[in-house]
Amino acid sequence: MIRDVTEIIHHKGVVERIDGDKCYVRILQHSACADCAAHKLCNSSESKEKIIEVLQERCELQAGDAVIVEGTVTQGLRAVYICYLLPLLVMILFLLIGEWVGGDFVGIAFSLLFLAFYYMILYLNKRRIGQHFVFSVSKI
Numbered sequence: 001m002i003r004d005v006t007e008i009i010h011h012k013g014v015v016e017r018i019d020g021d022k023c024y025v026r027i028l029q030h031s032a033c034a035d036c037a038a039h040k041l042c043n044s045s046e047s048k049e050k051i052i053e054v055l056q057e058r059c060e061l062q063a064g065d066a067v068i069v070e071g072t073v074t075q076g077l078r079a080v081y082i083c084y085l086l087p088l089l090v091m092i093l094f095l096l097i098g099e100w101v102g103g104d105f106v107g108i109a110f111s112l113l114f115l116a117f118y119y120m121i122l123y124l125n126k127r128r129i130g131q132h133f134v135f136s137v138s139k140i
Helices: 073-102 104-124 126-130
Strands: 008-019 022-030 047-055 066-072 136-139
Touching: 008 047, 008 073, 022 066, 066 073, 073 104, 104 126
Parallel strands: none
Antiparallel strands: 008 022, 008 066, 022 047, 066 136
């Protein structure tokens, strides 16, 4: 199936190490502001390095190779939903229920307990969730 170019996210990176069928690639992730021509004048631009784990059956790469890591926009939107949107909506729900039951303190406590529980569940299921996020890597 041919995909539209706008459906694919590209990041340049460098292979850090290879362990069996896993290839670890260091990418520089930056906000949209970092690509702006005036980013040096603005304090809002930020960037940080991330290590991406890519499964490769026949990994012909070596540590230090320059590569392009590709993922789909759908994967990015799914990640935003799982990590930010869903917990925010449910946290607001728990806040309102807690305030209705016992006041501000109870609402805040319910919200924070939910967040701790939610992110603990995400952490415990990171391998299963990670199966839905598949990246490809190609040498530059």
